[in-house]
Every structure is written in C-alpha cells, then in structure tokens.
Amino acid sequence: MMNAAFHISHAGIRRMAGACLPLFLVFLAVCGGMRAAGASWEVRGYDVEMRVSRNAGVSVTERISVFFSEYSHGLYRTIPTALRMKRIVNGREKEYLYRLRVEDVRVQGSGFSCQRQQDEGRSLLIRAGNPDRLQKGDAEYVLSYTVQMPDDLVEEYDEFRY
Structure with missing residues (x-):
C-alpha cells in the first residue's frame, strides 16, 4: 500500500494538499500563538501529520500545545464528518455531499470522549482531558484518528479533498 504524507507545523508549511491550505492557514492565523478574546487558554x-492511503483513508496525528491561564x-x-x-x-455545476467516517480516535496520555454534534451529524466532538482532574499551565495533546473518505461520485475522474 502506497502512502503519501502531508505535514503542517506552527513554524511553517512543508507540504499540503491545495484544498486544505486555506482552512489550515485560517486556523493558524486565529489560534497559532494567539489567545481568543476573553479565553483562559492559548x-x-x-x-x-496526514498519511493518505490508496483507499482514500487519511490517518491523522495532531499535536496541540496549549497554555491554560x-x-x-x-x-x-x-x-x-460531512463535506459539501x-x-x-x-x-454542469453539481453539488455533492460526502459523509466521512472518523474511526480509531485516540488521545495519547489523556482521557477523552467522543460524541456526534447536534449539527445534523456533520461533526464529531472529541473532549480531550480528564473530567476528574484540573490542570493549569502548559499541556500537550496528541490526537490520532482515521478519516475514511467516500467515493467521489464522479465517473470521469478521481479526486481527493480533505
């Protein structure tokens, strides 16, 4: 099985699929090193790191460093978990709705829970941390999960976006 790896870091972007780039740049601009107004975290x-397999599965590992004030x-x-x-x-222009399966969710070194959101099932919420323990200061979370992409529904060509 052939895999391709994509990597994004806070320091810079090494390689990224074109459709993801604007979304990640917005995330980094909003969250990367800046505190949300009134938030007690930064x-x-x-x-x-994303690894894409031939069957359109994406193995994702996210390292998130947070400071809790x-x-x-x-x-x-x-x-x-849905992509329109x-x-x-x-x-002809045609709109497609894709349902994504998120599987094998893990949070290294931390308790976690998952639940489908009340947004018509279009997202999965991961709560990383321990509900019985409070923390303050620096913390790092390593989340990993697999996203299984559906068939692109286009007979003329194959396309992959995430």
Missing part, C-alpha cells in the same frame, strides 16, 4: 503550537479539564476538538462541494462535471 494555542502555542499546532502540528499535523486558569484551571481547565482539557480541550475540545471538532472534526467535520460543488464541482463542474460535463460542463
């Missing part, structure tokens, strides 16, 4: 580092149980991470895209096929 993302100080965000590093992602007040006591916290951990962080929330929302992962999209418009494409031009045979000269």
Whole structure:
C-alpha cells in the first residue's frame, strides 16, 4: 500500500494538499500563538501529520500545545464528518455531499470522549482531558484518528479533498 504524507507545523508549511491550505492557514492565523478574546487558554503550537492511503483513508496525528491561564479539564476538538462541494462535471455545476467516517480516535496520555454534534451529524466532538482532574499551565495533546473518505461520485475522474 502506497502512502503519501502531508505535514503542517506552527513554524511553517512543508507540504499540503491545495484544498486544505486555506482552512489550515485560517486556523493558524486565529489560534497559532494567539489567545481568543476573553479565553483562559492559548494555542502555542499546532502540528499535523496526514498519511493518505490508496483507499482514500487519511490517518491523522495532531499535536496541540496549549497554555491554560486558569484551571481547565482539557480541550475540545471538532472534526467535520460531512463535506459539501460543488464541482463542474460535463460542463454542469453539481453539488455533492460526502459523509466521512472518523474511526480509531485516540488521545495519547489523556482521557477523552467522543460524541456526534447536534449539527445534523456533520461533526464529531472529541473532549480531550480528564473530567476528574484540573490542570493549569502548559499541556500537550496528541490526537490520532482515521478519516475514511467516500467515493467521489464522479465517473470521469478521481479526486481527493480533505
């Protein structure tokens, strides 16, 4: 099985698929080293490694470094499980809705729970941390999961976006 690796780090982007780049740049601009207004936490580092397999599965590992200025149980991470895209096929624009399966969720060195969001099942919420323990200061979370992409539904060509 052939794998391709994509890597993003807080320090710079080494290689990234074109469709993901704007979303990650927005995330880094908003969260990378800046504190949200009124928030008691600050993302100080965000590093992602993605491995894409031939069957359109994406193995993702995220390292998130956070500073908590007040006591916290951990962080929330929302992962999209639906993707709506418009494409031009045979000269016509058509909209596609793809349902993504998120599997094998793990959070290294931390308790966690997962639940489907109340947004028509379009995202999965991971709560990383320990509900019985508060922490303050620096913390690092290593989340890993696999996203199984569906068939792209286009007969003329194959396309992969995440």
